[in-house]
Amino acid sequence: MQIDLRTVAIKPLRQTFDHLVERFGDKPASRYQEGSYNIQQESIFHYRPSWDADRVLFDKKRTKIQMKDWYALKDPRQFYYGAYTIARARQQDAAESSFDMIEDRGLAELIPADLKQIALDVLVPMRHVEWGGNMGNSYIAAYGYGTVITQPCLYHAMDHLGVAQYLTRIGLVLDGPEALDAAKEAWMSGATWQPMRRHVENLLVLDDWFEIFVAQNLVLEGLLNPMLYDYLDAEFSANGGTAISMMTRFMGEWSAETAKWIDAQIKVAAAESPENKDQLSAWVTQYRAATLEALAPIAKRAFGDKADDLLAELTSEFNARCAKLGLAV
């Protein structure tokens, strides 16, 4: 007896959801597209919110930046919930093993005392700055418009909490629980931290969500992260503090990765219209000055005499980055 096996190709009647067909045509969509596009609620809001009666619940007018298509602000990393949590879980595992090794081998005791003190004075109080970053990005996720930008902002908000936790652990590894009390005290009343605290608190009361995006994600992180996780990290490594670099490894990777995302948002928004470009440039100029002022005493503590040169270098790198994004700053 002979049996012939035959394959039958079954063509699916539809390749994807209707709301994606509208945008991309009837072809298979990626998970990122399924979870991000054309799902911003636009109608049937029922009542206007009592806390903002002039606008609807999700309103395009909560920012001065205007886009014809808000879905143009897509995330180059294509993070949807699954991709994001998988990526971060992998990084968390790597970071965890670094902390384990440092704790098992007692590597923290080998760090020269002056470097350890710099890490305690500069990195640990930074967890309060990270909390500000969490608040700002949560605000964008709540009041922003367009799922492709509000979604990664919520992830970014959670990342800030993660970074705050790593900074806390650095304090615990280096000096135990007292390090956290000392850092809180420095944040609340230490002279080095008051300009930064004022700046972070000023960002907490902004209304325009895109302004927060620029002030926090582009300007503050664009100056602060390279200072801590490139320059200061290089100092640590060069002088026998490799253990500290191992503990800030996630932040280094994360700031490079998120910078790409932030650049893509600013670039698209600036290219949309001259009005957007002028507004973004004005915000960058305004917050760059404020951020540099807030960073000055911290840089002084971290780098001593070299602080002024370093801030000048950071600023010129940052300006070059903004120029590449099409901003006039």
Next chain:
Amino acid sequence: MSTVFIAFQTNEDTRPIVESILADNPHAVLDEQPAMVKINAEGSLVIKRESIEERIGRDFDLQELQVNLITLSGYLDEDDDQFTLAWKN
């Protein structure tokens, strides 16, 4: 001239790979079969890491191709940036 080909399982991971192969090789012909997608090309076929990365938004190691690879034919020349199939006689 002879034909080279490469075949992948049809799934979420290979869709961007197939898309970038078709974009980089205008002469390639797509042959969709049940659960398999085969790409035929006269002479040579090139897979570029950069164009896959552009589509998936993350770093890609060309060896990840092997996970969903079913079969291929041609003389294979592989480095970090591209994966080329050709008949070099």
